[in-house]
Amino acid sequence: MTESAWAYLNGGAADELTLQANRAAWDAIKLQPRVLRDLAGGHTRVTLLGRELLHPVLLAPIAYQRLFHADGERAIAHAAAAQGAGIILSAQASVPMEDVAAPMLAEPTAGPLWFQLYWRDDRDFMRALLRRIEAAGYQALVLTVDAPVHGARDRERRIGFKLPADIRAVNLGGVKKPLNLQPGQSALFDGLMPRAATWAEVDWLRAESKLPLLLKGVTHADDAREALARGVAGLIVSNHGGRTLDTVAATAALLPPLRAAVGPDVPLLVDGGLRRGTDVLKAMALGANAVLLGRPYVHALAASGALGVAHALRLLRDELEIAMALSGCKTLADAGPALLWPTTSR
Numbered sequence: 001m002t003e004s005a006w007a008y009l010n011g012g013a014a015d016e017l018t019l020q021a022n023r024a025a026w027d028a029i030k031l032q033p034r035v036l037r038d039l040a041g042g043h044t045r046v047t048l049l050g051r052e053l054l055h056p057v058l059l060a061p062i063a064y065q066r067l068f069h070a071d072g073e074r075a076i077a078h079a080a081a082a083q084g085a086g087i088i089l090s091a092q093a094s095v096p097m098e099d100v101a102a103p104m105l106a107e108p109t110a111g112p113l114w115f116q117l118y119w120r121d122d123r124d125f126m127r128a129l130l131r132r133i134e135a136a137g138y139q140a141l142v143l144t145v146d147a148p149v150h151g152a153r154d155r156e157r158r159i160g161f162k163l164p165a166d167i168r169a170v171n172l173g174g175v176k177k178p179l180n181l182q183p184g185q186s187a188l189f190d191g192l193m194p195r196a197a198t199w200a201e202v203d204w205l206r207a208e209s210k211l212p213l214l215l216k217g218v219t220h221a222d223d224a225r226e227a228l229a230r231g232v233a234g235l236i237v238s239n240h241g242g243r244t245l246d247t248v249a250a251t252a253a254l255l256p257p258l259r260a261a262v263g264p265d266v267p268l269l270v271d272g273g274l275r276r277g278t279d280v281l282k283a284m285a286l287g288a289n290a291v292l293l294g295r296p297y298v299h300a301l302a303a304s305g306a307l308g309v310a311h312a313l314r315l316l317r318d319e320l321e322i323a324m325a326l327s328g329c330k331t332l333a334d335a336g337p338a339l340l341w342p343t344t345s346r
Helices: 003-010 017-028 073-083 097-106 123-135 154-159 187-195 199-208 221-229 251-262 277-285 295-327
Strands: 046-048 051-053 057-059 086-089 113-117 140-144 213-216 234-237 268-270 290-293
Touching: 003 154, 003 295, 017 251, 017 277, 057 295, 073 086, 073 097, 073 295, 086 097, 097 113, 113 123, 123 199, 140 199, 199 213, 221 251, 234 251, 251 268, 251 277, 277 290, 277 295, 290 295
Parallel strands: 057 086, 057 290, 086 113, 113 140, 140 213, 213 234, 234 268, 268 290
Antiparallel strands: 046 051
């Protein structure tokens, strides 16, 4: 990929401390395996939002994937469908949402097909977008709540990142309203933030669409409880891959207190720094119902298109099975706190 695309994909906010912490946190957690258990007939299946999945891996929403391969999001749809993985398609996808949905819906063993939203302060536009998402066959909405503005991404600034002329968010039409600032007003606090989503917009989305709504980017227990009180169907524990607010805690550290806050039955997914099958197993032991894979699948996309992504997903699933077998876990329901070495600092 180009140096500019590399900086966009791999960079984080500010000093990239959260970006580094995400990976380091999974490394710091140690497993405490059990032996001599009967594991015949074991499997990686899980249930999420009432649906049984072959395994707990979904592809995280990442924008503008034609930056990395000419096929972009079409390629990841074919790969995910072939490997039983789910997709959360970014609102800023660089191919039409219908093109992504088609291979996923044609494969009975494909994972979930969800659509990620950023709020736009134009309810007519949002209403039309919701109708299109539903008509295309998407099964849930994921509202990103931790990025009302971009983080201070120094890598992108230094390299002068900008989208090529032939790549854009093809599913987002319309024209954004001008800020119309008065002299002395802040473009951020007086212009952008009055248009950002609040809990009122969460209520509006729930009322406006029949699809279940999940919130992505929840890191505080009080916000998690508020979301549940408003009927949100699930949460994604995320710090945006370290791309928004730097020095936020690693998602591996955030996951256990959020699980404690919402109880055992709320769907809870996690992303950020997951690279190996052992990471997936650790996430399940900490209380996740499924995980999101991010940057690794885009590297696979850049290397070999759909085949690269399918290969990466197969490797991760194989590693998860190996980790389960060597830890004494017949199913992922066996992965709990007892699987983790108790002196681990989280």
